[in-house]
Amino acid sequence: MRLHRLRLTAFGPFAAEQDVDFDELSAAGLFLLHGPTGGGKTSVLDAVCYALYGQVPGARPATRLRSDHARAGTPTEVVLELTLAGRRLEITRRPEQPRAKLRGIGVTTEKAVTLLREQRDGEWQARSRSHQEVGEEIRQLVGMSCEQFCQVVLLPQGEFATFLRATATERAALLGRLFDTRRFKAVENRLRDGKHAAAQRLVDGDRQIASLAARMRQAAGDAVVDADTDAYADAGAGAPGEFLAQAAVLRCTAREQHDIARAALHQAELSHAAAQAAATQARELYALQQRHAQSVRRAASLAELHETRAAARTTLSRARRATTIDPALTHRDKLVSHHAESLASEREALAALATTTLPRQWGGPGEGAPDGAGQAAAGGEDSSAGVPRGRSVPGAMADGGDPAQAAVAGGPGRPPLDGVGTAAVPSPAGGSARDAGPGGRPAADTGRSAVAGGAGRDVSGDVGTAAVPSQAGGGRAAGGGAGPGVQPAADAGEGELPLPGAAAGGPGRSRGDGVQAGDGGAGLAGEAGAGSGRGGERVAELLAWAGELREVVGGLAAGGEVEARVAEVGARRERLEREERDDEEAVRDADGWLAEWPALRAGLQARLDGALEAAARAGDLAGELAQARQRRDAGVERDTLTQELAPAEQAARDARDRAGDAREAWQDLRESRITGIAAELAAELADGEPCRVCGSAEHPAPARPARDRVTRADEDAAYARFQRRSADHDAARERVTRLRTALDAATAVAGGIPQAELAAAHEAVRAAHDGAARAAATAPEARAALARAEDERDRRTAQQQDALHRAAARTSRREELDAQYEQLSDELARARDGHPSVAARRAQLAAAVGLLERAAHAVRERTDSELRLAEAESALAEAAARAGFGSAQEAVAAVLPPQRLWEAEAEVAAWDKEEAAAEADLASPQPAAAAALPAADPVAAQAALDAANLRLRRASAAESAAATRRAELDRLGAESTALVRELAPARTAYERVARLSDLASATSAENRYRMELETYVLAARLEEVAAAAGVRLQRMSGGRYTLVHSDARGGGRTKSGLGLMVVDAWTGTERDTATLSGGETFFASLALALGLADVVTDEAGGMRLDTLFIDEGFGSLDEQTLDEVLDVLDGLRERDRAVGIVSHVADLRDRIPAQLHVTKGRDGSAVRMRTR
The missing domain is CATH 1.10.287 (Helix Hairpins)
Incomplete structure (x- = not known):
C-alpha cells in the first residue's frame, strides 16, 4: 500500500482545502510531520484512516469531523489517492453534516457520501457509491481491520511503551485485537460447553x-x-x-x-x-x-267381581253391533248440517235482494204490468227511455222486518213462493218438525246428542237433536218425534216483493230495441227446471228477470265509448285554450326582455374586461409577494439567530472550560490512585490466598492506605464527569455551528434591512396582490354570465316566433272540436239516462243481475237439500233394523x-x-x-x-x-x-x-505452562514479533539489546507464555523490559512496533506497506541514539518504503529535509510542504 495524494476540506482544525502530496514527500524515504501542539498533525493521519475505513482512531465519532472554523457553504470532504495491490484508487468520503437548505430558510442534515474510483488506461472510472461495498473492498485489499491499520501503519509509540511494561493479560488483549484468534477462543468455549x-x-x-x-x-x-x-x-x-x-x-x-x-x-x-x-x-x-x-x-x-264384569261385557256386545249403523248416521248428520247452511244462504240472498233498488221495465200502466207498476210510474219514471229509476221494497222491508220473510211472502195479489220460506223435514218416524214442543225442541226426551261420529256425541241417552244454526240470530235445536230434524223457519209476514209479476216473455212486458237474453240466464233457468213445486217456479221467475237486465247491460257498451270520446274532445279543447294563454304570455315576456338586451350586454362586457385586466396584474404581483415573504421570514430568523448566537458561543466557551477542568481533575485523581495502588491491592489480600502481584500466599507487610487515598470508584466518577462535560462541550459547539450556518443563510437573503421595513413591504405587496386576485376571480363568472345572456336572447327570439306560428294554426282546430263536442254530448245524455255516468248505470244493472241469480241458486239449493235429508233419515232406520235394534233411537243410544x-x-x-x-x-x-x-x-x-x-x-x-x-x-x-x-x-x-x-x-495438571489455547497461539505470534523486533533493536542499541520471548510461568494466577525480556549483551543477563530507561524504552517500543508491523503484514497475506507513520517519542533520545534510530528507519527505504515521523524535536528538522509543516491560527490550521 502506497499513499499518493491527500486532499481534505473543512476537516478537523483545517477550515479550507489542504493538499498533501505524499509522492513528493516520500521521494527521500523519510519525511517529517511537525507543527505546534493542537495544530492538526494527528488530524492528517486521522484523515487517511477516515478515507480508508470511514472512521477515525480513538473514541471521536464520525459525525464530529467537521471543522468549527469552516464556512457555512464549504462541505467537509476527504479525498485519498493510493495504490492497493497494484490498483490505483481514489476514495472520496463526506461525513454526515449540516448545510443550508437549497430552498427556503433553515438548515438540513446532508447524508454521508462515499465514492470509490479506479484509474484504468489513464482514465478514472467510478466503482461504487455504497458505504458497505466500498468498506468491504478496502478491507479485502488492505487485509487489515481499522484497529490493525492504526496499530501497524500509524505506529503510536506511547501504546507500545505501555505494551512493554504490561502484564500478560493486558498483552493478550492487545494481541487479540491485532491477530484474529477468535476461532481458538471459540474452540475453548466449545470444549467448555461440551x-x-x-x-x-x-x-x-x-x-x-x-x-x-x-x-x-x-x-x-x-x-x-x-x-x-x-x-x-x-x-x-x-x-x-x-x-x-x-x-x-x-x-x-x-x-x-x-x-x-x-x-x-x-x-x-x-x-x-x-x-x-x-x-x-x-x-x-x-x-x-x-x-x-x-x-x-x-x-x-x-x-x-264376576257379576259386574258380566254386565260390562253385555254393553260392549251392543256397542259392537251398533257400529254397523255408523256410515248411515254419519251421512244423515252431514245432510242436516248442509240443509241448515242452504237455508241460511237462501235467507241471506233474498234479504240482499229485498234491500236493493231494482229497475222495473214495462210498457206503461194497464198493459199487463205487475202489482205496484202504476205507483212506480207515478213516482217519476223516465218516459223517454221506458225504464223506471227504481223503487224501494215496501211492506215488511220498510218496517225493518225480516228480508227473507218479505221475499218469500209475495206482494199484493201474488201468492208466496212455496218452499222458500219454510222447510218441512220429515223425520224417520214419519213426524214433522212442526210437532216440536216449546222452544223448538221435540216433545220426546231431549238434551242428549246421539249423532254417531260427531264431536259432541253422547251414548248415555236414547234420543238426541242436531244443532242447526239459524240465520235469524243463533243456533236452534231441530228435531222430530222419532229422530233429529230441522227447526222450521218463522212464519213469513205479508209484504211486497219487488219482482216482476210474470215470467220472461209474459204479456205486457216490453224490451229495449236490440237487447237479447244472455247465455248465463238461460242456463240457470234450465237448472231451475229440476226443482219441484212452487220453489221451481220462483227460480224460473228470478232467472228470467236477470236475463232481461243482462240484455240491457250489453246494450250500454256503445254508451261507454261515447262517454270516452266526450272526455277526450273536452280535454283537447281545454288544452288548446291553455296553449293560447301560454303563447300570449310568452310573446309579451319576450318583447319586454328583448327591449332591454343592448344595455344588459354592454354592462356584462365591461365586467369581463375589468376581471381580465386584474388577472394579469395578479400574476405580476405573485412573484413580488413570494420574494417579499422570503425576505420577511429571513429577517425574522436573522434577528432571532443573532440573539441566540452570542449566548450559544458563551455557553460553548463555558462548556469547554468545564470539560478542561473535569479532565484535569480526572487526571489528578488517576495519578493519585496510581501512587497509592499498592494500598488498594493490599486491601484485597486475604490470609492464605495468593497475591495478585507476586503470587505469594504470605503477606508480611502489606501497604496501608493513606488518609486521603483515591479509590477506583472516585476515579470512575471523575472520568464519568469528564465524559459528560466533554459531551456537553461537543453539543454546545455543534449548536454554535448550526446557528452560524443558519445565520449566514438568513443574512444572505434578508441583507441588512430592518425587520419592520421588510414586514411593511410584504404587507403592501400582499394587499395589492389579494385585491387583484379577488378581482381576477370574477372573470370566469363574468364570461359565463355574458354567454348565458346571449343564449337567453336567442331563446327569447325563437320563443316569440314559435308562439306566433302556433296561434295562426290553432283557429281551425278549435271550430272542429266544438262541433264534435256538441254532437257527442247529446248521445251521452241519452246513454246515462239520469245516472252520473254510463259505467254507474251498467254497474247498477250488473249488481241487480248478480243478486237475482244468487237468489235463484239459493232457493234451488234449499229445495234439493230437503229431499236428500228425508232419504238419509229413511236409510238410518233401515240400518238400525238390520243391526237388531227396535228403532234408530235404540241403535243410536248403544253407540260408543x-x-x-x-x-x-x-x-x-x-x-x-x-x-x-x-x-x-x-x-x-x-x-x-x-x-x-x-x-x-x-x-x-x-x-x-x-x-x-x-x-x-x-x-x-x-x-x-x-x-x-x-x-x-x-x-x-x-x-x-x-x-x-x-x-x-x-x-x-x-x-x-x-x-x-x-x-x-489451563486448569489441567498436564498443562505445565498454564497456557490457554488462545494464549498459546498469541505466544507464537509474540515470539515472531520479538524475533523481528530484536533485529531492529540490536541495530538501534549498537548491538547491546535484543528482545526475546519468554514462556516462563508467573507467580500466583499470572498467565504464562506472553512474557518479553531484554538480553543485555554487555552484561550477558536477561532482564525485564520494565528496567529500561526512557530513551531505551522508546527505541525498544519502536523496534517492537516495526516488528509487529512486519508480522501483521505477513498475517494479512503479505500486503506491502510502503507508507508508515511513527508518532512522537524521539525527544527522549541522545544524539548518538537518535542517529542510530534514524539509520534504522532510513534502512526501511531498502524495501521502497516511505516513513513519516510525527515529532516536535527541533533537531529532526535539520536532519530530515522533506517536511510537512502544520500551522494553526484563529481561522483554522493549514499545511505547508517543504523539500530541500
Whole structure:
C-alpha cells in the first residue's frame, strides 16, 4: 500500500482545502510531520484512516469531523489517492453534516457520501457509491481491520511503551485485537460447553437413577423395611452394579409375596362359591312360597267381581253391533248440517235482494204490468227511455222486518213462493218438525246428542237433536218425534216483493230495441227446471228477470265509448285554450326582455374586461409577494439567530472550560490512585490466598492506605464527569455551528434591512396582490354570465316566433272540436239516462243481475237439500233394523265413541288375561310343592354370603397389590438396567471432553505452562514479533539489546507464555523490559512496533506497506541514539518504503529535509510542504 495524494476540506482544525502530496514527500524515504501542539498533525493521519475505513482512531465519532472554523457553504470532504495491490484508487468520503437548505430558510442534515474510483488506461472510472461495498473492498485489499491499520501503519509509540511494561493479560488483549484468534477462543468455549453439557447429562442420569431407587423403595413397601434406605437413595452415582444387585433382591421378595397371596385368594374363592349357591337356593324357595300365597289371594278377589264384569261385557256386545249403523248416521248428520247452511244462504240472498233498488221495465200502466207498476210510474219514471229509476221494497222491508220473510211472502195479489220460506223435514218416524214442543225442541226426551261420529256425541241417552244454526240470530235445536230434524223457519209476514209479476216473455212486458237474453240466464233457468213445486217456479221467475237486465247491460257498451270520446274532445279543447294563454304570455315576456338586451350586454362586457385586466396584474404581483415573504421570514430568523448566537458561543466557551477542568481533575485523581495502588491491592489480600502481584500466599507487610487515598470508584466518577462535560462541550459547539450556518443563510437573503421595513413591504405587496386576485376571480363568472345572456336572447327570439306560428294554426282546430263536442254530448245524455255516468248505470244493472241469480241458486239449493235429508233419515232406520235394534233411537243410544269402545275392549281383554293367569298359577306344580315345604330363611343365607364376599375381597386386594408390586418392580428394574447401560458411553465421553477442556483452559495438571489455547497461539505470534523486533533493536542499541520471548510461568494466577525480556549483551543477563530507561524504552517500543508491523503484514497475506507513520517519542533520545534510530528507519527505504515521523524535536528538522509543516491560527490550521 502506497499513499499518493491527500486532499481534505473543512476537516478537523483545517477550515479550507489542504493538499498533501505524499509522492513528493516520500521521494527521500523519510519525511517529517511537525507543527505546534493542537495544530492538526494527528488530524492528517486521522484523515487517511477516515478515507480508508470511514472512521477515525480513538473514541471521536464520525459525525464530529467537521471543522468549527469552516464556512457555512464549504462541505467537509476527504479525498485519498493510493495504490492497493497494484490498483490505483481514489476514495472520496463526506461525513454526515449540516448545510443550508437549497430552498427556503433553515438548515438540513446532508447524508454521508462515499465514492470509490479506479484509474484504468489513464482514465478514472467510478466503482461504487455504497458505504458497505466500498468498506468491504478496502478491507479485502488492505487485509487489515481499522484497529490493525492504526496499530501497524500509524505506529503510536506511547501504546507500545505501555505494551512493554504490561502484564500478560493486558498483552493478550492487545494481541487479540491485532491477530484474529477468535476461532481458538471459540474452540475453548466449545470444549467448555461440551464438558458442561456432558456433566449435565451425567447429573441428569444420576438424578434419574436416584428417582428410580426412590420409586422402587416406594413400590416395594414392606420388602425394604430391613434394608438400608440410604443405599437406595445414593445408589447408581458411583456404584451402578450395587444398585442393580439391590434391585434384584427386591424383585425376588416381591415374587414370593405374590405367590402366597395367590394361594390365599384361591381358597377364598372356593368358600365364596359354596355360600353363593346356598343363598341362591334359599331365595328361590322363598320366591315360590310367596307366589303360591299370592295366587290364592288373587283368585278370591276375582270371584267377587264376576257379576259386574258380566254386565260390562253385555254393553260392549251392543256397542259392537251398533257400529254397523255408523256410515248411515254419519251421512244423515252431514245432510242436516248442509240443509241448515242452504237455508241460511237462501235467507241471506233474498234479504240482499229485498234491500236493493231494482229497475222495473214495462210498457206503461194497464198493459199487463205487475202489482205496484202504476205507483212506480207515478213516482217519476223516465218516459223517454221506458225504464223506471227504481223503487224501494215496501211492506215488511220498510218496517225493518225480516228480508227473507218479505221475499218469500209475495206482494199484493201474488201468492208466496212455496218452499222458500219454510222447510218441512220429515223425520224417520214419519213426524214433522212442526210437532216440536216449546222452544223448538221435540216433545220426546231431549238434551242428549246421539249423532254417531260427531264431536259432541253422547251414548248415555236414547234420543238426541242436531244443532242447526239459524240465520235469524243463533243456533236452534231441530228435531222430530222419532229422530233429529230441522227447526222450521218463522212464519213469513205479508209484504211486497219487488219482482216482476210474470215470467220472461209474459204479456205486457216490453224490451229495449236490440237487447237479447244472455247465455248465463238461460242456463240457470234450465237448472231451475229440476226443482219441484212452487220453489221451481220462483227460480224460473228470478232467472228470467236477470236475463232481461243482462240484455240491457250489453246494450250500454256503445254508451261507454261515447262517454270516452266526450272526455277526450273536452280535454283537447281545454288544452288548446291553455296553449293560447301560454303563447300570449310568452310573446309579451319576450318583447319586454328583448327591449332591454343592448344595455344588459354592454354592462356584462365591461365586467369581463375589468376581471381580465386584474388577472394579469395578479400574476405580476405573485412573484413580488413570494420574494417579499422570503425576505420577511429571513429577517425574522436573522434577528432571532443573532440573539441566540452570542449566548450559544458563551455557553460553548463555558462548556469547554468545564470539560478542561473535569479532565484535569480526572487526571489528578488517576495519578493519585496510581501512587497509592499498592494500598488498594493490599486491601484485597486475604490470609492464605495468593497475591495478585507476586503470587505469594504470605503477606508480611502489606501497604496501608493513606488518609486521603483515591479509590477506583472516585476515579470512575471523575472520568464519568469528564465524559459528560466533554459531551456537553461537543453539543454546545455543534449548536454554535448550526446557528452560524443558519445565520449566514438568513443574512444572505434578508441583507441588512430592518425587520419592520421588510414586514411593511410584504404587507403592501400582499394587499395589492389579494385585491387583484379577488378581482381576477370574477372573470370566469363574468364570461359565463355574458354567454348565458346571449343564449337567453336567442331563446327569447325563437320563443316569440314559435308562439306566433302556433296561434295562426290553432283557429281551425278549435271550430272542429266544438262541433264534435256538441254532437257527442247529446248521445251521452241519452246513454246515462239520469245516472252520473254510463259505467254507474251498467254497474247498477250488473249488481241487480248478480243478486237475482244468487237468489235463484239459493232457493234451488234449499229445495234439493230437503229431499236428500228425508232419504238419509229413511236409510238410518233401515240400518238400525238390520243391526237388531227396535228403532234408530235404540241403535243410536248403544253407540260408543271409538276411543271409549277401544278402552272397553282393552279392559275386557285384560280381565280375561288376568283370570287365565290366576287359574294357571293355581294349577302350577312347583309353587304348590314349595308351599308344602318348611318356610325358607333367605336373610341368614345372605348374611353368610356377605361374610364370604368380604373374605374374597380382602384376598383379592392382597393378591392385586402383590401383583402390582411385582410388576412395578420388574418394570423399574428393566428401566434401571437400561439407564445404567445408557449412561456408560456418556461417562466415557465426559472423561474425554473434560480432559480436553481442562487442557485448553489451563486448569489441567498436564498443562505445565498454564497456557490457554488462545494464549498459546498469541505466544507464537509474540515470539515472531520479538524475533523481528530484536533485529531492529540490536541495530538501534549498537548491538547491546535484543528482545526475546519468554514462556516462563508467573507467580500466583499470572498467565504464562506472553512474557518479553531484554538480553543485555554487555552484561550477558536477561532482564525485564520494565528496567529500561526512557530513551531505551522508546527505541525498544519502536523496534517492537516495526516488528509487529512486519508480522501483521505477513498475517494479512503479505500486503506491502510502503507508507508508515511513527508518532512522537524521539525527544527522549541522545544524539548518538537518535542517529542510530534514524539509520534504522532510513534502512526501511531498502524495501521502497516511505516513513513519516510525527515529532516536535527541533533537531529532526535539520536532519530530515522533506517536511510537512502544520500551522494553526484563529481561522483554522493549514499545511505547508517543504523539500530541500
